[in-house]
Amino acid sequence: MTQPMETRKIIPPALEQVHLGEKILCYRPMKHGMPNLSIEKKDGKVIAHNYGHGGSGWTLGPGSAKYVNSLLIDSPLGKELSNTSTPIAIIGAGLVGLFTAYDLTKRGYSNITIYAEKLDGLASHYAGGLLAPVSMDNDHAMQPIIDQIGIDAYRFYDDVARNKNSDFKQGARRVPSYFNSREDSGLEAYVGKVMNPAKEVILDFGNGTTRKMVAYDDGIYMNTALLMAELHEFIQSHHIKIILGKIHAFDELEQGFIFNCSGLGAVELVKDKTLVPVQGHLIMLKNQVPENMNYMILVYFGEGKTEANQKIERSFYIFPKHFLESAPQDIGVIGGTFIEGGSPDTPNLNEYDLIIDEARQFFGIK
Numbered sequence: 490m491t492q493p494m495e496t497r498k499i500i501p502p503a504l505e506q507v508h509l510g511e512k513i514l515c516y517r518p519m520k521h522g523m524p525n526l527s528i529e530k531k532d533g534k535v536i537a538h539n540y541g542h543g544g545s546g547w548t549l550g551p552g553s554a555k556y557v558n559s560l561l562i563d564s565p566l567g568k569e570l571s572n573t574s575t576p577i578a579i580i581g582a583g584l585v586g587l588f589t590a591y592d593l594t595k596r597g598y599s600n601i602t603i604y605a606e607k608l609d610g611l612a613s614h615y616a617g618g619l620l621a622p623v624s625m626d627n628d629h630a631m632q633p634i635i636d637q638i639g640i641d642a643y644r645f646y647d648d649v650a651r652n653k654n655s656d657f658k659q660g661a662r663r664v665p666s667y668f669n670s671r672e673d674s675g676l677e678a679y680v681g682k683v684m685n686p687a688k689e690v691i692l693d694f695g696n697g698t699t700r701k702m703v704a705y706d707d708g709i710y711m712n713t714a715l716l717m718a719e720l721h722e723f724i725q726s727h728h729i730k731i732i733l734g735k736i737h738a739f740d741e742l743e744q745g746f747i748f749n750c751s752g753l754g755a756v757e758l759v760k761d762k763t764l765v766p767v768q769g770h771l772i773m774l775k776n777q778v779p780e781n782m783n784y785m786i787l788v789y790f791g792e793g794k795t796e797a798n799q800k801i802e803r804s805f806y807i808f809p810k811h812f813l814e815s816a817p818q819d820i821g822v823i824g825g826t827f828i829e830g831g832s833p834d835t836p837n838l839n840e841y842d843l844i845i846d847e848a849r850q851f852f853g854i855k
């Protein structure tokens with residue numbers, strides 16, 4: 490006899506005007522093909538590139554730092570790094586630069602300097618926080634590397650969620666993640682390795698609207714603002730220097746080993762034409778009931794055009810995002826735009842209203 494499908498009650502967020510908070514525009518650094526995770530020798534310096542993670546920087550970050558750091562340390566180009574006091578420069582203080590510094594410090598390196606144009610208000614702070622390898626454009630042949638990096642990163646966050654990593658206390662937790670299909674989640678490669686199989690469930694919003702969805706109960710929510718703060722605390726307590734300012738060329742730096750974690754800055758720094766900004770719109774929620782905000786949903790709607798006539802992939806998502814300085818009830822974010830080539834000159838502000846309409850429709854809110 491087949492089991493009836495499990496029904497789960499979810500209380501929708503309050504979406505009236507008074508419950509809508511800050512509107513945020515930010516940009517994913519997306520490299521077509523796959524992120525640049527490579528090493529090269531250039532002008533007498535050894536450069537390790539680690540940029541272009543699209544909408545999955547947090548999902549991949551700890552794994553991608555470990556991957557690129559090992560690539561360099563284990564290669565003939567990294568021979569001098571057998572001395573752990575070798576001077577090392579990292580360009581960028583987003584999550585990729587900070588996880589690079591974290592991983593190198595854990596391996597015993599003690600002479601690290603981070604150079605960064607900006608420390609606050611980065612894509613790394615604003616990102617939603619869903620662990621899922623989505624919103625990238627990877628070549629099929631490269632997918633196994635991305636999968637392995639994601640699986641490593643999942644292990645890292647799962648340790649944080651289970652209080653097994655004393656450097657990170659609260660930055661990640663297990664939260665059920667819902668998608669329309671297993672394929673949409675990008676998580677199937679993780680199943681059997683670090684995650685349990687997804688199951689089909691019915692979400693009941695208590696207002697007559699139900700939706701059949703696929704649930705990963707061991708999904709992970711990454712509190713991105715808190716993780717950034719925890720990474721900075723680690724860096725400060727390990728006396729890693731941070732120097733503010735823009736680097737225009739690698740030979741400005743005195744160090745022989747440079748990790749290029751400059752995100753979208755790599756468009757200018759290494760003239761990478763396959764790296765593009767992908768605009769995203771987010772609306773923070775406020776005056777919610779925090780206990781109700783214990784799920785993550787991502788659904789895709791397909792392609793369209795924006796008011797600036799740019800191609801857009803529309804989706805709807807909701808995550809329990811929370812900023813450090815916000816009141817506990819100011820929790821939750823809705824969003825879901827993916828506009829390749831979008832820039833501050835074309836903010837596509839109508840998308841905010843569409844996100845709110847899509848959220849109301851999804852939850853069956855009249």
Ligand SMILES: Cc1cc2nc3c(=O)[nH]c(=O)nc-3n(C[C@H](O)[C@H](O)[C@H](O)COP(=O)(O)OP(=O)(O)OC[C@H]3O[C@@H](n4cnc5c(N)ncnc54)[C@H](O)[C@@H]3O)c2cc1C
Binds near residue numbers: 582737755770771
């Ligand atoms: C709307 C939105 C939602 C997202 N949601 C998620 C999500 O739910 N899950 C997920 O996994 N990912 C998500 N992401 C993706 C994630 O935010 C990015 O992949 C990630 O932030 C990229 O990190 P980064 O360190 O490469 O870049 P950034 O955070 O942009 O940091 C780049 C750093 O490099 C510095 N820099 C750049 N150029 C130079 C230079 N020339 N000299 C000196 N310093 C320089 C900058 O000042 C900065 O410090 C989202 C992104 C957006 C925009």
